[in-house]
Amino acid sequence: xxxxxxxxxxxxxxxxxxxxxxxxxxxxxxxxxxxxxxxxxxxxxxxxxxxxxxxxxxxxxxxxxxxxxxxxxxxxxxxxxxxxxxxxxxxxxxxxxxxxxxxxxxxxxxxxxxxxxxxxxxxxxxxxxxxxxxxxxxxxxxxxxxxxxxxxxxxxxxxxxxxxxxxxxxxxxxxxxxxxxxxxxxxxxxxxxxxxxxxxxxxxxxxxxxxxxxxxxxxxxxxxxxxxxxxxxxxxxxxxxxxxxxxxxxxxxxxxxxxxxxxxxxxxxxxxxxxxxxxxxxxxxxxxxxxxxxxxxxxxxxxxxxxxxxxxxxxxxxxxxxxxxxxxxxxxxxxxxxxxxxxxxxxxxxxxxxxxxxxxxxxxxxxxxxxxxxxxxxxxxxxxxxxxxxxxxxxxxxxxxxxxxxxxxxxxxxxxxxxxxxxxxxxxxxxxxxxxxxxxxxxxxxxxxxxxxxxxxxx
Numbered sequence: 001x002x003x004x005x006x007x008x009x010x011x012x013x014x015x016x017x018x019x020x021x022x023x024x025x026x027x028x029x030x031x032x033x034x035x036x037x038x039x040x041x042x043x044x045x046x047x048x049x050x051x052x053x054x055x056x057x058x059x060x061x062x063x064x065x066x067x068x069x070x071x072x073x074x075x076x077x078x079x080x081x082x083x084x085x086x087x088x089x090x091x092x093x094x095x096x097x098x099x100x101x102x103x104x105x106x107x108x109x110x111x112x113x114x115x116x117x118x119x120x121x122x123x124x125x126x127x128x129x130x131x132x133x134x135x136x137x138x139x140x141x142x143x144x145x146x147x148x149x150x151x152x153x154x155x156x157x158x159x160x161x162x163x164x165x166x167x168x169x170x171x172x173x174x175x176x177x178x179x180x181x182x183x184x185x186x187x188x189x190x191x192x193x194x195x196x197x198x199x200x201x202x203x204x205x206x207x208x209x210x211x212x213x214x215x216x217x218x219x220x221x222x223x224x225x226x227x228x229x230x231x232x233x234x235x236x237x238x239x240x241x242x243x244x245x246x247x248x249x250x251x252x253x254x255x256x257x258x259x260x261x262x263x264x265x266x267x268x269x270x271x272x273x274x275x276x277x278x279x280x281x282x283x284x285x286x287x288x289x290x291x292x293x294x295x296x297x298x299x300x301x302x303x304x305x306x307x308x309x310x311x312x313x314x315x316x317x318x319x320x321x322x323x324x325x326x327x328x329x330x331x332x333x334x335x336x337x338x339x340x341x342x343x344x345x346x347x348x349x350x351x352x353x354x355x356x357x358x359x360x361x362x363x364x365x366x367x368x369x370x371x372x373x374x375x376x377x378x379x380x381x382x383x384x385x386x387x388x389x390x391x392x393x394x395x396x397x398x399x400x401x402x403x404x405x406x407x408x409x410x411x412x413x414x415x416x417x418x419x420x421x422x423x424x425x426x427x428x429x430x431x432x433x434x435x436x437x438x439x440x441x442x443x444x445x446x447x448x449x450x451x452x453x454x455x456x457x458x459x
Contacts (some may be wrong), residue, residue: 008229024276034143034181034183035178035183036133036144037183038129038185039190040148040186040187040188041049041187045150045151048069049067049069050066051066052065053109054108055108059084059087062088063092070114072092080242082120088223094107095159097300097304104251104301106311107179113162114163116235117170118146119141121139123146123148126146129402136242142177143174147167150163151252152250154192154255154308155192155355158308160193160197164289168197171184175336182209182415183214184198184319185413186216186218187401187402191216192220192256192311194213195213195311198213198218198319199310199315199317202234203384204335213319214320214413215323215373216368216399217398217399217400218365220311220370220372221258221311223258223331223365224274226258228332228351229247233247233348255308255311258273258283259369260283261283264371265369265371269284273333274336274351276335276338277338278292286302287303290302293343293344316377318381321387322416323373325370325391325396326398327393328395329363332356333356335354336351336353337349360440362397367431367433373388390428390430391423394439
């Protein structure tokens with residue numbers, strides 16, 4: 001078994017994925033391998049930047065131009081060498097929203113992009129992630145690709161247009177070179193981005209170019225962890241405040257706030273997500289939450305992101321689809337503070353009470369969020385003549401289906417997309433809350449620490 005290093009993924013930090021090469025699904029060698037394009041999660045993609053003469057820093061000690069492209073993410077030692085260096089770095093990391101134009105952008109005079117689009121070198125731990133697929137006969141650059149992106153932006157209407165243009169070209173080129181339709185395999189934050197891409201393609205184009213959309217550990221209806229990270233950061237040992245500001249700089253985290261609604265896959269008006277001695281906050285109270293934290297400047301961007309059609313309407317992908325998720329593990333559902341919030345962006349609230357969600361989850365995503373597609377898409381997909389499968393795996397942590405160590409999920413997905421073999425029907429029936437709770441209770445000898453999934457949220 002080979003351990004794969006990865007950079008933390010919910011609000012940026014270290015992520016560990018374990019990979020090992022196991023036997024291929026039955027008869028895989030006799031099948032023609034369908035080309036796969038990975039869409040990674042938040043913070044997984046390296047981001048580079050370049051400054052032109054149009055850039056003007058607000059700090060006199062920061063650079064105003066660069067002679068060549070430089071690494072923005074992951075953060076380097078030089079970027080954190082001093083307080084002044086950190087201020088320069090955060091100025092470049094910050095995503096800006098123009099309420100008049102409705103456009104999310106980097107600072108004026110700054111260009112930013114992912115690195116090595118189509119390959120795995122520009123993805124943290126990417127080459128290690130690719131290895132078990134290579135063991136099955138896949139070849140990077142031939143039938144195995146990756147689509148890294150600037151993860152600071154949420155969906156297409158909010159900064160991912162360049163990604164979708166590049167991804168469309170990549171899919172078309174792979175389809176042309178292999179003569180086969182493509183499998184889009186997305187993980188964690190990736191399924192939301194990939195869904196936005198599919199929403200913007202015509203049905204005729206999807207029918208011609210895409211064989212499968214595989215969404216592993218999606219965050220369809222959000223997660224309380226995203227709200228917690230925005231309020232209190234994470235990282236421990238003097239890094240909590242730093243990564244809290246990473247969350248505030250990358251507005252994409254707000255796309256993953258628990259979604260308000262009256263269905264069984266959203267958060268209702270009576271469900272308290274967090275509280276202070278001064279008041280309670282539900283999924284309907286994000287504007288009040290940001291104001292109470294002194295984050296009024298973030299409100300216009302939040303309103304635009306919450307109303308984004310990709311997750312607000314949640315239309316079906318319109319291609320054959322597999323959704324996988326884990327459950328039965330401790331997953332944050334509620335957290336509280338013993339002091340009222342201070343309306344100051346530089347104040348870092350420290351939570352004193354944590355409670356896991358009663359429905360359990362995959363350590364990051366509560367069960368209801370994972371099941372949004374199960375309760376929404378089957379009839380819509382059938383009306384389009386497209387297949388839809390959703391498989392649940394007890395005890396599977398967030399984003400572990402992507403590698404063999406995650407258990408049977410890895411083989412189940414490849415068994416279907418390569419061989420057309422369906423797994424046992426038991427994985428197709430979603431658990432009730434009582435069943436998920438029972439699994440968590442009977443496996444209490446294998447505890448998952450509260451917030452353990454925080455370092456895996458967006459890889």
